[in-house]
Amino acid sequence: MNRLDKTIAAISPHDTASRAAARARLEQLTMPHWAMGRLMDLAEDLAGMTGSVHPPVTRKTIVTMAGDHGVAASGVSAYPQEVTVQMVGNFVNGGAGVNVLARLAGARVVVVDMGVAGDLSALAAAGKIISKRVAPGTANLATGPAMTHEQAIQAVGAGIEVARELAESTDLFGTGEMGIGNTTPSSAIVAVLTGESVATVTGRGTGIQDEQLAHKIAVIEEALRVNQPDAADGLDVLAKVGGFEIAGIAGLILGAAAARKPVLVDGFISTAGALVAQALCPQSVDYMIAAHQSVEQGHRVALEKLGKLPMLDLNLRLGEGTGAALAMHHVEAAVRILTEVATFAEASVSAA
Amino acid sequence: MNRLDKTIAAISPHDTASRAAARARLEQLTMPHWAMGRLMDLAEDLAGMTGSVHPPVTRKTIVTMAGDHGVAASGVSAYPQEVTVQMVGNFVNGGAGVNVLARLAGARVVVVDMGVAGDLSALAAAGKIISKRVAPGTANLATGPAMTHEQAIQAVGAGIEVARELAESTDLFGTGEMGIGNTTPSSAIVAVLTGESVATVTGRGTGIQDEQLAHKIAVIEEALRVNQPDAADGLDVLAKVGGFEIAGIAGLILGAAAARKPVLVDGFISTAGALVAQALCPQSVDYMIAAHQSVEQGHRVALEKLGKLPMLDLNLRLGEGTGAALAMHHVEAAVRILTEVATFAEASVSAA
Numbered sequence: 001m002n003r004l005d006k007t008i009a010a011i012s013p014h015d016t017a018s019r020a021a022a023r024a025r026l027e028q029l030t031m032p033h034w035a036m037g038r039l040m041d042l043a044e045d046l047a048g049m050t051g052s053v054h055p056p057v058t059r060k061t062i063v064t065m066a067g068d069h070g071v072a073a074s075g076v077s078a079y080p081q082e083v084t085v086q087m088v089g090n091f092v093n094g095g096a097g098v099n100v101l102a103r104l105a106g107a108r109v110v111v112v113d114m115g116v117a118g119d120l121s122a123l124a125a126a127g128k129i130i131s132k133r134v135a136p137g138t139a140n141l142a143t144g145p146a147m148t149h150e151q152a153i154q155a156v157g158a159g160i161e162v163a164r165e166l167a168e169s170t171d172l173f174g175t176g177e178m179g180i181g182n183t184t185p186s187s188a189i190v191a192v193l194t195g196e197s198v199a200t201v202t203g204r205g206t207g208i209q210d211e212q213l214a215h216k217i218a219v220i221e222e223a224l225r226v227n228q229p230d231a232a233d234g235l236d237v238l239a240k241v242g243g244f245e246i247a248g249i250a251g252l253i254l255g256a257a258a259a260r261k262p263v264l265v266d267g268f269i270s271t272a273g274a275l276v277a278q279a280l281c282p283q284s285v286d287y288m289i290a291a292h293q294s295v296e297q298g299h300r301v302a303l304e305k306l307g308k309l310p311m312l313d314l315n316l317r318l319g320e321g322t323g324a325a326l327a328m329h330h331v332e333a334a335v336r337i338l339t340e341v342a343t344f345a346e347a348s349v350s351a352a
Numbered sequence: 353m354n355r356l357d358k359t360i361a362a363i364s365p366h367d368t369a370s371r372a373a374a375r376a377r378l379e380q381l382t383m384p385h386w387a388m389g390r391l392m393d394l395a396e397d398l399a400g401m402t403g404s405v406h407p408p409v410t411r412k413t414i415v416t417m418a419g420d421h422g423v424a425a426s427g428v429s430a431y432p433q434e435v436t437v438q439m440v441g442n443f444v445n446g447g448a449g450v451n452v453l454a455r456l457a458g459a460r461v462v463v464v465d466m467g468v469a470g471d472l473s474a475l476a477a478a479g480k481i482i483s484k485r486v487a488p489g490t491a492n493l494a495t496g497p498a499m500t501h502e503q504a505i506q507a508v509g510a511g512i513e514v515a516r517e518l519a520e521s522t523d524l525f526g527t528g529e530m531g532i533g534n535t536t537p538s539s540a541i542v543a544v545l546t547g548e549s550v551a552t553v554t555g556r557g558t559g560i561q562d563e564q565l566a567h568k569i570a571v572i573e574e575a576l577r578v579n580q581p582d583a584a585d586g587l588d589v590l591a592k593v594g595g596f597e598i599a600g601i602a603g604l605i606l607g608a609a610a611a612r613k614p615v616l617v618d619g620f621i622s623t624a625g626a627l628v629a630q631a632l633c634p635q636s637v638d639y640m641i642a643a644h645q646s647v648e649q650g651h652r653v654a655l656e657k658l659g660k661l662p663m664l665d666l667n668l669r670l671g672e673g674t675g676a677a678l679a680m681h682h683v684e685a686a687v688r689i690l691t692e693v694a695t696f697a698e699a700s701v702s703a704a
Contacts, residue, residue, distance in 0.1 A: 021483065028447075029449075030439070030442055030447065030448060030509055031448075031449055031670050032430065032431075032557075032558035032559045032669065033559055034556075035449075035668065035669050035670040036449060036600060036666075036668055036670055036674065037647065037666050037667025037668050037669065038666040038667050038668075039666060039668070047642060078384070078652050078704040079384075079702065079704050080702055082702055082703060083702050086699070086701040087382070087701060089699070089700075089701075090382055090694060090699045090701055093694070093699065095382065095692075095694030095698065095699050096382060096383075096693065096694070096699075097381075097382075097383055097387075097388060097689065097693050099692075100688045100689060100692040100693050101685055101688065101689075103692075104681070104684060104685055104688050144671075163490060204382075205383045206384040206387075206704065207385055207704065245496070295389065295481065311666070312664070313665065314388075314390040314391060314663070314682075315389025315390050316387065316388055316389050316390075316391070317384065317387050317389065318383050318384070318387040318388055318573065322388065326360070326681075326682070326685060327682040328371060329456070329678070330666075330678070332456055333453055333456055336452045336453065336455070336456050337449065337452060337453075339456075340447075340451075340452040341447060341449050341452050342442060342445070342447030342448070347438070347441070347442045347445065347447050348438065348441075349435060349439060349441075349442060350431065350432055350435050350436040351560065352430040352432050352559065
């Protein structure tokens with residue numbers, strides 16, 4: 001059995017005894033029944049994921065996967081491709097949005113080069129990023145497959161490796177990404193895996209105008225026509241219209257799920273990665289927490305396919321892992337409610 | 353000029369220069385334009401409130417106002433009135449929801465007895481709560497005014513005093529409350545001050561069933577008929593159909609606004625207090641941040657009247673200040689984004 005198959009085989013359902021024990025305690029807390037709403041739902045889920053009524057969530061890691069995209073040459077983004085490398089530098093220097101929100105959350109940020117079109121070897125050699133680069137950017141999905149089947153397997157496997165390496169020192173994962181042009185493969189993946197039209201799931205990314213949006217939709221439609229991805233085969237979809245960082249996110253989620261670690265899925269691109277993980281292993285969805293509802297219009301459709309309600313809705317559209325970093329506070333809040341609020345009996349308060 | 357009038361006179365509009373300077377920096381950050389959405393709106397607001405492009409928010413205080421309600425005798429709540437006193441004990445012992453979430457937020461909880469129907473003098477003497485008690489609970493608003501005009505002024509004044517006393521050691525306030533039966537006066541206030549029907553703004557509180565909800569609506573309708581509160585006079589509405597803790601919250605908000613301190617308004621009952629503050633001083637709204645959208649159905653209407661979008665929507669319906677505690681993380685996140693994310697120039701990243 002190969003690494004991907006082994007990982008998938010290791011992903012188990014929630015621990016029902018821990019879920020039940022958590023629910024029993026939550027129902028006795030000094031408050032009206034289930035008065036903390038979705039935080040209580042989350043607390044019950046965390047108990048099921050971790051198999052504990054004291055789910056550990058203090059050691060937090062956001063994995064920001066970077067990759068470049070051949071389709072950037074087709075003029076689908078408001079920014080030039082060089083920004084991917086520049087933003088990796090910004091991550092390493094601690095000046096990006098994800099660094100700032102991770103510091104606030106008490107999380108570390110681990111940056112992974114999954115296939116950036118630039119030389120990051122010095123940062124990798126210095127241990128400032130992890131290098132899992134598959135190639136210097138994908139091929140242009142508008143004219144053929146973004147990557148080979150072997151590259152797709154390699155990239156997902158790299159994400160699994162990263163999860164495995166970090167799992168020993170991580171209780172709670174967050175996904176993140178950087179890659180100029182990466183809402184284009186994300187919309188393509190979401191269209192294929194949800195069955196929605198390209199126009200329905202394609203938005204303005206970093207901020208393109210109407211004319212460029214129409215062009216982006218046409219590029220994705222052409223990509224689907226040229227590549228004919230098989231919606232029943234997650235690896236085929238990933239290879240034909242995906243991206244290296246999206247594959248890495250899918251692998252990270254599978255690896256985290258196999259280690260029974262909850263994963264906060266960030267925004268639209270991360271959710272495209274989550275859909276690939278779902279296609280490869282439906283059970284993996286049980287370990288995902290949707291961090292937020294982004295502005296990107298395909299995101300809602302993708303979250304529905306996962307069956308997830310987002311924790312936050314703040315008109316974010318940055319990615320990087322910023323939404324995951326913000327939502328970590330809510331995960332900790334859910335655990336604190338479960339473990340620290342007094343029961344009616346403990347506090348001698350009259351129940352209803 | 354009396355204390356209330358002096359406080360109202362001291363409430364100023366936002367500092368426009370600080371707002372503009374904050375916006376200018378936010379527009380240069382290494383991310384697509386306004387990509388952190390509502391956190392950036394909030395950062396701009398905080399600059400305007402505090403008159404600083406480094407808005408201080410680290411010293412956080414949640415003020416949980418407790419009071420009892422004569423209308424509890426009319427059978428409007430799922431819980432007996434004794435729970436108000438018991439929950440004050442729970443707050444003091446650190447076992448309630450607000451304590452747990454305040455600890456996570458790094459906030460202190462200050463409990464104020466605004467008029468509980470029980471003896472809290474030992475806790476007050478020990479310095480564990482602040483006593484501003486007006487009376488041991490309001491009169492039953494179903495049969496006459498909940499309090500006198502003088503009591504309403506006293507209770508709002510007490511909230512102002514609390515804000516003034518705490519403002520020296522507080523950058524960011526959160527409101528909270530405890531009082532069995534207090535969704536009933538809150539719905540009455542919201543109905544009067546928004547002009548909506550009682551049925552539209554009355555919900556299940558701590559969890560009453562259909563029949564009891566119909567009874568609660570009838571009680572509130574009767575209260576409005578008997579008392580005829582004047583929608584143009586916030587103090588009249590408060591006196592006739594309000595509550596001591598709701599008055600305290602209104603005063604706290606006015607006092608915080610006069611000190612240019614942002615205030616996170618918690619859930620439905622706190623928002624009723626915020627509507628009273630708005631009625632007394634429309635400018636005070638500029639210092640309010642709506643923490644969350646609660647399950648209670650009148651809350652949305654009340655937030656619309658304030659012109660506020662809630663930061664969170666997590667099906668909470670607890671009160672105490674729990675939503676305010678949770679949203680403090682977002683306030684800090686907004687400030688960190690403003691002050692810590694690198695600009696394109698600082699990070700040598702190419703702009704669009």
